Amino acid sequence: MDPPLSSATYSDGHMKETWRHTLILSFQTLGVVYGRLSTAPLYVFGTIQTTDFKSNQTAYEYFSFIFWTLTVVSLLKYAVIVLRADDNGEGGIFALYSLLCRHAKVGLLPNDRSTTEVMQHEEVNTSSIKVESRARRALKKYRSSHYLMLFTALFGACMIIGDGVITPSISVLSASSGLQRSLSDIKCFATSHYGTHKIGFMFAPIVTLWLLFISGVGIYNIFHWDPKIFSAISPAYMYTFVRKMDKSSWKSLGSILLCIAGSETMFTDLGHFSKKSIKITFIFLIYPLLVLCYAGQAAFISKHWNGTENFNHLRESVPKHLRHVFTLLSLLASAIGSQAAITASFSIINQCLALGCFPRVKVIHTSDKRHGQVYIPDVNWLLMALSLSVTLGFRDITRIANAAGMAIVFGMIVTTCMMSLVIGLYWEKSLFVSGCFLMFFGFVEAVYVSACMLSFHKGAWYLFVILAVSFTIMLAWHYGTMKKYEFDLQNKVSTEWLTDYSPGLGVSRVPGIGLIYTDIVTGIPAFFSHFITNLPAFHQVLIFVSFKPQPVPCVPPGERYLVGRVGSKDYRIYRCIVRYGYCDQVRDTDDFEEQIIGSIGEFISLEESDYESLTPNEGRMMIVGKPLLDRKALIPTDDTNLVSSSANVANNETVASTVGDLIERNTPIRRKKVRFLMRENSPEMRVSVREELQELINARESGTAYILGQSHLTVRDGSNFLKTFLIMAYVFLDKNCREPPVALKIPHAALVEVGMVYII
Incomplete structure (x- = not known):
């Protein structure tokens, strides 16, 4: 059970955060939410083929993509916009789905008319006052739209589960090799049962040291190798890349996509923490330190692209006398980075289970203060087995990166689509605002989807195997549950x-x-x-x-x-x-x-x-x-x-x-x-x-x-x-x-x- 934190309580039972409580949660987010984002530098540049670096300008172009992808997707989309769409403090795909169920009446929960009459929640009364727009009436009228919303939510949940399988493999493979690899892979699952609170306090100091180390190395590389690297922030470098691109260089954008791996976790793990704590940590710590790290690595690559072997790996940019420290911290950070994706998988499966879309499993609530903090032993063992099979089966970080990129971008597309509906139907913004959100972020993510599809035959296909299995399980369970309920009603x-x-x-x-x-x-x-x-x-x-x-x-x-x-x-x-x-x-x-x-x-x-x-x-x-x-x-x-x-x-x-x-x-x-x-x-x-x-x-x-x-x-x-x-x-x-x-x-x-x- 979690120790008490300094906090007050509203009359309705919700916890009111004090600044001390916010700072404690912000510190914990480092060990849970941002473990994945913090370890992404291990494999972003490292999974790009060395032959794709044609000149020192190539490093500038890749850094320009990294900077603007982090800014547009992680900062603008998630930290500024999507985190506002919480469902009473809960986040994730099913939080958006539940908002649409209540405000657009697209839910498929097994309730008959008599059930609906006696089970009206207080919040439904407020939504009934809202004017029935044409879009809301259309979604409510057509049953096919209800199934489309459910299938979209289940598809997004499957992507998060797939990410939970692949992330431990790519994180650990990028930081270790041989026997150490397998042991580290098991370690990240063995700590899951401690709960978010304890994991956050155990891992946050390590992630803090890791971020300070790689950002410090980044600053050193910027001043030592190429102080002009920040000129690559100009979007002109992205335009130059697109103008001269070929199939090979376009495929490398699938690796650049990995720089935002873990951004979805900011929203999925919202129930474990709070909006304020997640925003403060990302804006004032994670974002600037990661930009410094990627800038320093790009500065190093711009001077070594035709010389040192494996010049694009983060380890090569670290001064030789500090590489032992880097090895130790990277091993620890890679295991911690996996924990964020595993925790997100627990959260999404718990939501699927509650809504009748997942078979019965044992759910352990690791906190009596925050309802979203759960541990699912059955799923933990299953994820570990699948992750080990990926690690031992592929043995190639590039192939695993292709599957990881596919899981990331498809999960983000689902969030973009559902978020655009929330903007129009729940926030009641105009169709123009909702459409702009969908078109802008949808275009960015479509660019990366096209790059990932070019690598479908090189590892990305495994994600669709996981998708087929998990989606079939969820769909079959929901279908069987609904049919049983209909039989009970009829008989x-x-x-x-x-x-x-x-x-x-x-x-x-x-x-x-x-x-x-x-x-x-x-x-x-x-x-x-x-x-x-x-x-x-x-x-x-x-x-x-x-x-x-x-x-x-x-x-x-x-x-x-x-x-x-x-x-x-x-x-x-x-x-x-x-x-x-x-x-x-x-x-x-x-x-x-x-x-x-x-x-x-x-x-x-x-x-x-x-x-x-x-x-x-x-x-x-x-x-x-x-x-x-x-x-x-x-x-x-x-x-x-x-x-x-x-x-x-x-x-x-x-x-x-x-x-x-x-x-x-x-x-x-x-x-x-x-x-x-x-x-x-x-x-x-x-x-x-x-x-x-x-x-x-x-x-x-x-x-x-x-x-x-x-x-x-x-x-x-x-x-x-x-x-x-x-x-x-x-x-x-x-x-x-x-x-x-x-x-x-x-x-x-x-x-x-x-x-x-x-x-x-």
């Missing part, structure tokens, strides 16, 4: 079926609480009706729990739980909808059961003051958002005693069937973390409310069982090849990813799984 039964079915056919109510996990928010899920039909018994208190993702980073705790009734009060059946954002830690928290029970208790006490509750209406939900310790209905107390539910069930003479025995065996006997008590002196509380609360407490003491549907998807006969392939891929992923009980931290003894065949 759900009405609430009356459950309430009318029970008395007539001798359905038993056994002590305890049954938590039924389902995706639908109205009606009874098909798997539970299947369960009741074959085994006519269920618990005295039933709670239908639905997790519903929202296109926001975090849902405030006060707006997270929506609670309502299923049927009349006598049935003791409730529904709880848990709303969460793509950075929230909700599903795998240890106190989730206590939060649900506390929310139900608060709902029971608040319901009496709601006159609409007199008329049963399943669609009517109530927001219950008080912290567990501040609630008035039930008081949580610690309890370390073992509570056996079997004794309570045995005392209930109504349970005599084998069905009751089945549920009894699946009711957990475990150590409770929290017990609930009612306030003794509450004269304002009605007798019926106290009775219902007491019944809820008694049911909790009897134990809690978790009832999940175990789906088995099969493809309908006559389906086309694409549908069959996606469903088969989903089934394979579902069988090989983490099981739902593991992802939800459900005790094995408390689990009841109901098998159900889904014909898609």
Whole structure:
């Protein structure tokens, strides 16, 4: 857990930065966000073919491209413009996508109409006031635009993952060789589990020393070899390069592109830090020091282009008596540079997972203060294996650089396209402003795309292999999830079926609480009706729990739980909808059961003051958002005693069937973390409310069982090849990813799984 920082807190729970806090975060960004940008000098000039240097003017032309690419893309596009498009402090492709989902209504989250009616986020009310422009109406109307937005976001996510695979290889290969290479490659993944906070403090001093060293060497080379190198800032040198270019020289622009490798990380890792800290570090430290380093290297190359072997490698520009220091720092910095891309991969996968576009994996939140700081062990091992395969398979830094350049530029193009829509639809700027942003930055990136495509057969093809695999995984998982949800909607039964079915056919109510996990928010899920039909018994208190993702980073705790009734009060059946954002830690928290029970208790006490509750209406939900310790209905107390539910069930003479025995065996006997008590002196509380609360407490003491549907998807006969392939891929992923009980931290003894065949 992170140590506390000096900061204040707003009333809505967001952290207000002090200058001390900003400076601490700025220092940490050096070890996480800017590790990649800082190590780019290791391979920018070094991956250009030595035969491409025709004269000393060539070094001037390349430096001119580097300077203006850093200025236009890294400084102007990302530091000045894109960082302003944060989604409540979160950045990345899915932050832009979530903004478009809310303000252009292009989301494809699995919600039906009834879900939308009861799950309106507060921010939606502000957007509804905005004037419906023609572009917004067109995007909202055509379903194809919704899929296009989703596919674009997934494509950008795949590029970030591909960059996370390739970056460790190129960073380490450029700084080391032999056995040291492989060991360093593993080292950058072995430190990922420490979390952004610790990694930032561990690595920031090393990156600072590295930047000061290479910029110092740059200043030395400028004054010692060619003080006129800064005249190359003139765009005239770029014009000269373009005028006399050929295929070979144009291909070298793919190496120049690497100077902005890591710029996308500034936006992707925004959730780990803050806009102010990222901007301050880049503008006042990273940008000027990198310009000095590249200028010094270009000055050295301009005097050695036809002499020294490997003259274009950064190591050759370092004075000989300092090369041992350079070797040590470059090895350390290359491992650190890889960490930025790995961290960005964790962030984007966590967002995909929350929005139902990635298979279930274990997500560890490494900070309780910043929601975006996560570590995913399964993905970390996978990235390490793929990165090692790239390193050992290619063994050529130029080929790996070609793939890295392709991942960088395609990721930036996705950001440019989505950012242009955000400018027009969210910032509500004119079509001219949005179009200018798209045309200007799109043109710059298109130039580099054309250069990278010339090297497609020399390493860049590997990126498309990663793209094909990762995009198929995401698309198949999203498609399977949507089809399952549609099947549940079509096959759900009405609430009356459950309430009318029970008395007539001798359905038993056994002590305890049954938590039924389902995706639908109205009606009874098909798997539970299947369960009741074959085994006519269920618990005295039933709670239908639905997790519903929202296109926001975090849902405030006060707006997270929506609670309502299923049927009349006598049935003791409730529904709880848990709303969460793509950075929230909700599903795998240890106190989730206590939060649900506390929310139900608060709902029971608040319901009496709601006159609409007199008329049963399943669609009517109530927001219950008080912290567990501040609630008035039930008081949580610690309890370390073992509570056996079997004794309570045995005392209930109504349970005599084998069905009751089945549920009894699946009711957990475990150590409770929290017990609930009612306030003794509450004269304002009605007798019926106290009775219902007491019944809820008694049911909790009897134990809690978790009832999940175990789906088995099969493809309908006559389906086309694409549908069959996606469903088969989903089934394979579902069988090989983490099981739902593991992802939800459900005790094995408390689990009841109901098998159900889904014909898609």
